[in-house]
Amino acid sequence: MRTRVAIVGAGPAGLTLGHLLTLAGIDNVVLESRTREHVETRVRAGVLEEGTTNLLRSTGVGERMDREGLVHHGVELRFDETAHRIAMSDLTGHSIMVYGQQEVVKDLIAARLQSGAPLHFEAECASLEDVTSERPRVVFTQDGRAHELECEFVAGCDGFHGVCRSAIPAAALRVYERAYPFGWLGILAAVAPSTEELIYARHPRGFALHSLRSPEISRLYVQCSPDDDLAHWPDTRIWDELHVRLAAKGWTLHEGPIIEKGITSMRSFVAEPMRYGRLLLAGDAAHIVPPTGAKGLNLAIADVALLAPALVDWFHAGTSTGLDMYSDTALRRVWRAQDFSNYMTALLHRHDDEFENMRQLSRLQYVANSPAAARSLAENYVGLQLPGF
Ligand code: RFL
Ligand code: PHB
DSSP, X not given: OBOSEEEEOOSHHHHHHHHHHHHTTOOEEEEOSSOHHHHHHOOOOOEEOHHXXXXXXXXXXXXXXXXXXXXXXXXXXXXXXXXXXXXXXXXHSOOEEEOOHXXXXXXXXXXXXXXXXXXXXXXXXXXXXXXXXXXXXXXXXXXXXXXXXXXXXXXXXXXXXXXXXXXXXXXXXXXXXXXXXXXXXXXXXXXXXXXXXXXXXXXXXXXXXXXXXXXXXXXXXXXXXXXXXXXXXXXXXXXXXXXXXXXXXXXXXXXXXXXXXXXXEEEEEEEEOSEETTEEEOGGGTEEOOGGGOOHHHHHHHHHHHHHHHHHXXXXXXXXXXXXXXXXXXXXXXXXXXXXXXXXXXXXXXXXXXXXXXXXXXXXXHHHHOXXXXXXXXXXXXXXXXXXX
16 A cells, blocks of 8 residues: 555544645555444534634545534633633634534544545554655554555554553654543533533632533533543533532523533643654644633644645655654644643632632732733633744
8 A cells, every 4th residue: 555645643633634635635544443323423522622623624534523512702711709700802802602613523533535535444554664765664453364554654643541652752843741530521412501601610619611512512621630530520410519619699500411521531642753753643642721711622723734735846846845844843833822721721620729829819800800911811822823823
């Protein structure tokens, strides 16, 4: 098997890169270790920045998103049982779209299948060979047999636990990392959201988030410990905690059947550089942010929005400037998102340290009362649209 760009991973990064390259007429193959059903039903992110929605829309995969996605002009910070609205659109001129990551993935897979471009499920990459040569190879297994895909570039879009990053020798890779002493227990509930806008709640018992997926489906999270076990969280305990942590005067949380639940630990991680020879990393394969800033999916799309034109310039114009600048350019946005995600995480989660909890309350009061502080939060939340980012 041969192609020009071998893309490992059919998450948002890999599928969007494949979509952009196919539109530009550049042969590419996507290899995905899981089944189509698995990647289409994996519940993850829900908040899309305008940069993300514009890219999907302008490349022909935004039709269902524009029909079913919900445009939000503000978010709520809730503490001391009081609501404080951050009026994002008024403060920044930009909004966000609530549309599930798995819906984005479904739309991209549908477009890919329609284009006829190759996408192999249950094809697991085992290793990369010769990534510093002009003909790297991806070794993968499918149907119990080993295969090789020869290419000119490998795009490592295989997420945090993928294998591509490990093809970079330790001496050539710098890793920055922070683990947080928090986890998130997330649920999907078959009940109309009790709120029109997302609620980020700070409470002495821990953080809670009320998000949504549609007029019929709510998405909620509670802070738990990073090594917590779902067995400790029967549905009644989840709802009890949500009621307490999200409580506000004159507001009611509606319960419904829980149709999905899971626990995620939280970490910040950056691997630098994002390019090694003919290997290009994108998305979670190169960086992870804690979900409090809603940035992971948007960063994955921002990476490939840089990478695709860089590869097009290479193949069509023979210039390497875009590829040479890819890592540095992408990492500027990544570090901005790292700082913001860390800030939001510290701002809202219950700390073991009472000094931190009091400092946090003061920061929240400041954001709630200072238009300058609120605008700074809003500007980062909607996604920086500043020169250099
Ligand atoms: P993905 O989505 O992990 O996709 C990687 C794909 O690679 C496949 N794979 C392999 N394929 C072949 N061979 C191998 N050896 C392979 N190893 C792995 C995997 O099966 C998978 O299909 O990475 P990508 O594309 O970089 O996308 C990143 C996003 O998924 C992630 O950043 C977001 O989900 C993070 N995130 C959020 N981001 C936002 O922008 N807004 C949000 O509101 C938001 N909320 C969240 C989140 C992540 C969460 N969790 C579960 C970590 C909320 C949560 C709870
Ligand atoms: C979600 O809807 O899943 C969601 C929303 C906001 C976040 C994280 C996750 O910060």
